[in-house]
Amino acid sequence: MQLEEKSGKIFDMVILRRLYGFMKPYMGYFIILVILILLLAAIGPVMPLLIQYTIDHYILRMDYQGLTQMVLLMVALLFSQAILQYCNTYLSGWLGQNIIRDIRIKLYRHLLDLRLKFYDNTPIGRLVTRTISDIETLADVFSEGIAAIAGDLLQIVGILAIMFYTEWRLTLVSLSILPFMFLGTYVFKEKIKESFNEVRTAVANLNSFVQEHITGMSILQIFNSEATEYKKFEEINREHRRANLKSVLYYSVYFPVAEVIAAGCTGLLVWYGAKGVLAEHITLGTLIAFIMYISMFFRPLRMIADRFNTLQMGIVSTERIVKLLDSEEYIPNQGNITPNSIDGNVVFDNVWFAYNDENYVLKGISFEVKKGQTVALVGATGAGKSSVINLLSRFYDINSGKILVDGIDLKEYELSALRSQISVVLQDVFLFSDSILNNITLGNPAISLEQVMNAAKLVGAHSFIEKLPGGYQYNVMERGATLSVGQRQLISFVRALVYDPKIIVLDEATSSVDSETEEMIGDAIQTLMQGRTSIVIAHRLSTIQNATKIIVLDRGEIKEQGTHEELLLLDGYYAQLYRMQYKSILQHEKTHHVERESKI
Structure with missing residues (x-):
């Protein structure tokens, strides 16, 4: 995945207003931060003034008592400056971390509400970048961006004002090389901005490659592609190194050049100031104070270009985050019906649906499932079977027609209330890197361990769970990698059962398990369906022969429907498919019998 290589405008008022909106709850703390910055900017130039006064009025006049008092005053000033600097650094960091915490929570809450169509069209890596990397960049905006730039600018203005007020001729001489610094800073700012964009793109490519190939490591090893992919990684890593070294080069050139320019200014200052001291129209204290001013003046000037780039990167990240937050890819949740329970009567009435609003995957689908009945959907891959159950749970909205539950349109139900009445068992079971208990309850405190154990016993999962280290507290690792396919499927059955739904959806729920496991959970599935509306x-086909109705789908249309016996009598698509599977089963059993006989 490649991230955009553009850099935002620092003074993009639309984005700055959104940044202000994020910061608004902490405006009191921000005002305190601004006050601290103002105090630090004011205190900074005071120290050279005190040193100038001390040299001219106490040291040169051998006034040790006055010198002692001034030293104590300067120590107190340094101590105060240290405290203010600590408060400024901590508060700016605290402010940034709290703001990005709020933004990250808001963004994640928004992601939870987005419909599945959004995730179908958006790479996961991009969403991870928005939620983590881009938001983390905003912390730098508050700790090293806005506040730091404001402090640097105020300090520069304050120092210049004091320098011109004290000795304007000395100021002009000492700053005569300043245009070279401005030119170098501008060139550095543009070059480092370009290199930052390249680094960001290189990091995105590297992260994307590593994430994808670690996930698909088994495929690489099965097809013996390790060497080929290693060469690809070397190339991507080389590009990452090149982009980073480019930014390192600009830093390594700019800062020494800035130091040379600052040293040149100091040299001119000493040369001109020394002549003034000898001619007695400039005091020694003034000359020493100006040397300190030059050092204080160039320090923030050297950093300000880098901080402007930090702010610019923050604006880009804010723009991306705002764009994601403004996405309206969500299922409208305007229903107000929140039943504690439903009967489970389901009606599809002339339903048309397309994922991309052009190519319909369901065309005029109509059928009814009454309370307690079981309807099975059969058809080739792409016939529209999974689309039916996605629409029932309102993961997607239909284009036309109606879907009714207990005679009420789905859109009139409050979304979470509707989905709480439906449990879905998918073919591809997803388990989080967490305990078995949490994977079953999904963190719902209303579900007790006893309920989970009872459900596990019902579907035959309790025995194998108890044998695992820690039992129900056993961590299944990422995607349930430490469990077999059958075990993951059994856990998904427990998860469906423990929520006590009125409608059960089994999407190829037993296709990934072996015959022995399928037989073991067969009775549990029947128990799970008992008294519930079921769509399978x-x-x-051997698993659905007892279904109340079997619906045969082909290219989004219903071709046949009826009981198992009725469809066999039709001698159509279903009968042909049944004979093919029956023949395959007989052939498998024959082969197995021959192998067993040969071993004997």
């Missing part, structure tokens, strides 16, 4: 998608 299955490739193994």
